[in-house]
Amino acid sequence: MNEPKLSVNGVRKVFEGRSGDVVALDGVDFEIAEKEFVTVIGTSGCGKSTLLSIIAGLEEETEGVVLLDGEEVYAPGRDRGVVFQSYTLFPWMTAQKNVEFALRGSKRERADVARQHLEMVGLEGFADAYPSQLSGGMRQRIAIARALSYKPQVLLMDEPFGALDAQTRQLMQELLTKIWEEHRMTVMFVTHDIDEAVFLSDRVLVMTARPGRIKEDITIGVDRPRTFEVLTTPEFFDYKSRLLAAVREESLRTATEQLAAR
Amino acid sequence: MAEAVTTKTPDAGAPKRAPANRRGRKRRGTLLRIFNPIEPRTYMIIALLSFLLLFLGWWLAAEVNLAKDIFLPSPIDVWNRGVELVKDGTLWDDTKVSFLRITIGFAISTAIALPIGILIGTYRAAEAAIEPPVDFIRYMPAVAFLPLTIVWVGVDESQKWLIIFIGTFFQQVLLVMDNVKRVPREYVDISHTLGMRDTSVLRRVVLPAAAPSIWDTLRITLGWAWTWLVIAELVAASDGLGHRIIVAQRYFQTDTIFVGIFVIGVLGLIMDQAMKFTGKRIFRWAE
Numbered sequence: 058m059n060e061p062k063l064s065v066n067g068v069r070k071v072f073e074g075r076s077g078d079v080v081a082l083d084g085v086d087f088e089i090a091e092k093e094f095v096t097v098i099g100t101s102g103c104g105k106s107t108l109l110s111i112i113a114g115l116e117e118e119t120e121g122v123v124l125l126d127g128e129e130v131y132a133p134g135r136d137r138g139v140v141f142q143s144y145t146l147f148p149w150m151t152a153q154k155n156v157e158f159a160l161r162g163s164k165r166e167r168a169d170v171a172r173q174h175l176e177m178v179g180l181e182g183f184a185d186a187y188p189s190q191l192s193g194g195m196r197q198r199i200a201i202a203r204a205l206s207y208k209p210q211v212l213l214m215d216e217p218f219g220a221l222d223a224q225t226r227q228l229m230q231e232l233l234t235k236i237w238e239e240h241r242m243t244v245m246f247v248t249h250d251i252d253e254a255v256f257l258s259d260r261v262l263v264m265t266a267r268p269g270r271i272k273e274d275i276t277i278g279v280d281r282p283r284t285f286e287v288l289t290t291p292e293f294f295d296y297k298s299r300l301l302a303a304v305r306e307e308s309l310r311t312a313t314e315q316l317a318a319r
Numbered sequence: 320m321a322e323a324v325t326t327k328t329p330d331a332g333a334p335k336r337a338p339a340n341r342r343g344r345k346r347r348g349t350l351l352r353i354f355n356p357i358e359p360r361t362y363m364i365i366a367l368l369s370f371l372l373l374f375l376g377w378w379l380a381a382e383v384n385l386a387k388d389i390f391l392p393s394p395i396d397v398w399n400r401g402v403e404l405v406k407d408g409t410l411w412d413d414t415k416v417s418f419l420r421i422t423i424g425f426a427i428s429t430a431i432a433l434p435i436g437i438l439i440g441t442y443r444a445a446e447a448a449i450e451p452p453v454d455f456i457r458y459m460p461a462v463a464f465l466p467l468t469i470v471w472v473g474v475d476e477s478q479k480w481l482i483i484f485i486g487t488f489f490q491q492v493l494l495v496m497d498n499v500k501r502v503p504r505e506y507v508d509i510s511h512t513l514g515m516r517d518t519s520v521l522r523r524v525v526l527p528a529a530a531p532s533i534w535d536t537l538r539i540t541l542g543w544a545w546t547w548l549v550i551a552e553l554v555a556a557s558d559g560l561g562h563r564i565i566v567a568q569r570y571f572q573t574d575t576i577f578v579g580i581f582v583i584g585v586l587g588l589i590m591d592q593a594m595k596f597t598g599k600r601i602f603r604w605a606e
Contacts, residue, residue, distance in 0.1 A: 115508050133511040144505035149527045149604045159513050187604045207513070 060127065061088035062243045063112070063211055068121035070107055081107050083268035085121070089211070089245060094237055096246040096254040098300065099264030100308040105247045108269065109215045112245065113139050125210060138209035142219045145200035146188040153184040156203045174202040177236060194225040198232065205236070214246045218253065230256050231285055238282050251304065255296045256283065263303045266311040273303050392574040400574035401581070409563070414582065417559040420476065421548045424483025425541055432488050433533070436495025440529075441521060450496065453489050461486035461547055465554055474555040479548065486547035491540050498532040499525060531602040538594040545587045 070082040081104040089095045099105045110116040112123050114133040123130040125137065133139075146155045156171035175181045178198040188196050197217055204212055218226040230253055237244065237257075248254055254261045255277055263273040277296055279287055287293050349355050374394055380386070381393035388396070404410040439446040461482060468481045502525050510520040552561025560579050567575035 113508075113512055115511065133508070133514075135512070135514040137512060139509065139512045141505050141509070144503040145509070147506060147524065147528070149530075149602075189604060189606050 061124075062091040062093070062126065063089040063245065064124040064127075065108075065112065066122050066124070068108065068111060068118045068123065070104065070111065070116070071119045080268040082111075082118075082270070084270055085264075087262055087271050087274065089243055091243055092241040093259050094244045094246065094257060095260045095262060096248060096258040097262045097264060098248055098251065098254045098304060099269065100266055100304065100311055101249060102311070103264045103266050103307065104269030105249075105264055106215050108264075109139075109213050109245065109247050112211075113137055113213050115139075135207060136210040138204035138207070138212045140197070140200050140204050140212070140214045140217045142216045145217075146196050146203075148188045151185050151187055152180060152191070152199050155188070155199055156206050159203045159207045161207075170206055171202075174206040175199070177205070178202045178232065192225070193221050194229055197221065197229060201233065201236075205240070205242075211243045211245065214244065216248050217246075219248070219250075226250075226253070227285065233257060234281075234283050249304075251297055251300045252288065254300065255279070255293060256288065261296075261300060263300065264307075266307040266314075272307070275299060389571045389573050392577060396574045397577040397581070400572075401578040404575070404578055410578070410582065413558060413560045413563050413579075414586065417548060417552065417561070417583075418586070420479045420552075420559065421483060421541075421544055423476075424480040424548065425487060425544045427480060428484045428488040428491060428540075428544070429537060432491035432495060436492045436533075437499050437521075437526070437529075439492070440496040440499025441525065446496070450493070453492050457489040457493065462550060465550070469555060478555065479551040479559075482551040483544050483547045487540050487544045490543065491536065494536040494540065495533055498529045498536055501532065502528040531598065531605040534594070534598045534602065538591060538598065541594065542587060542591060545583065549583060 065085055065087050068082055068085040069080070072079045072081055085108060087095075097105050097108065107116060111118045112130065114130050114137065130137070146152075147158065150158060152175060153168070153171050156174055157167045160167040160170055162170075172181065172184065175184055178201055180195060180198055180202070183191060183195065183199075188199075191199070200217070218229045221229060234257060246254075246257060258277050261275045261277060262271050263275070264270065265272045275296065279290075279292055279296070350357060350361075377391075378394050381388075381391050381396075385391065392400075401410070435449065439449045464485050465482065468478050468485070472478045472481055506524050506528055507520055510524045515523070548559075549561040549564075552559040553565045556562040560583055564576050564579040567573070567579065
């Protein structure tokens, strides 16, 4: 691997609380290569979202450093696009305006680029619809269109399909895979859904329970292009069972610790 | 085409049959079950009956002389008095004066409360400086300021504005602060990742996001402002609806008092509904 696109070195995050400090992340190290799709998976509360916020520059690390193209990241910026799970679109703007909001340039250019990206996610017919008129899946598609429209260096996705029902989520995963396979960009994706992680990723990083650290780094060798059929292949199951074991170990640890704390 | 029709038929038929079977058992007691929805028409009828009953009770009480006429005039007397007051122009003049007072007082309060509320809702330092004293003053009853306002500004129009201001402003500031605070942080975070500066995040994201709830705050505080207006007019005024009520009391014209109370109630209701309607039109997206 030559120069990594994104590099996270020794990131530690401590939240100061009334009942003592909470170490959310403790020595997180990993790298993402250019045009690589990497998923970070872990139990709830392991700090995976905090990690994403730190990379996005929305939160500050207590120790360590995040490098993008070798440069330290301090604040949020247009080089890192973010897609959240909820409240992703501005409800007072139409789909079209939501995408245009992210863009710079002349009015005409912005409208054109926004339209292209709505088309990319198959929603060109809903340009004038307000978010409240759209389903949860459609809203996330527009959020993805917006994040892609201004061509950030890295796309950070924080459980973007977490609030969707199982069927919609599956369709969204297929759509994202299709778009990614066509356009190839650097993605860091956060989820707790193992199927989702295997299906989407080139590599899956498993985090430990709090304090979060990278516990395992598994390269997913499933061939591309991937369609929903890979979900039932033995190969897919192999990866799934490995990840399941790794994640389960951590959730059991959290559960026993919680019981002990009582 | 043909396919679409055949697939639709069983779908459309099924739900039609199901309720027919159960109708006899299900329909009974719909009004008596908790959280059970009722038809809008039924709702309307019940509401109208309730009003009718209220008036009937009033009329009956007056008719059998439950209390002397100077304590409880009959609804018919009140109506006649109202018509008289409309005809001689008194009611219109009073309403105009009161309406102007509340508009100016409320406008002044809102114009100052909005920027301050937004400021302390977004900057913690501003909140620390302004919120505690505002919260403190809010609990001082505005009525208790009446004598003070008269000492300060006398009994002219500005005294009425001041009372409305004292009663409304501090509540507005805190409510607007809360409205702004409730803007989902995701909106702000997204804007920051798009490279926007705080000032434009405030203008292009926080304000539009909070606008519908701020509008509701204005609507609710406008209702409260009516109370302060009437109190101000009851104490020291030479015209206005509140003044008309206090004068009527001096001459035991209970029917005029009733007219005054009703007009104030109806005006308040109209303004409230007008704001509700306008809000729905402006913020159609917020559904």
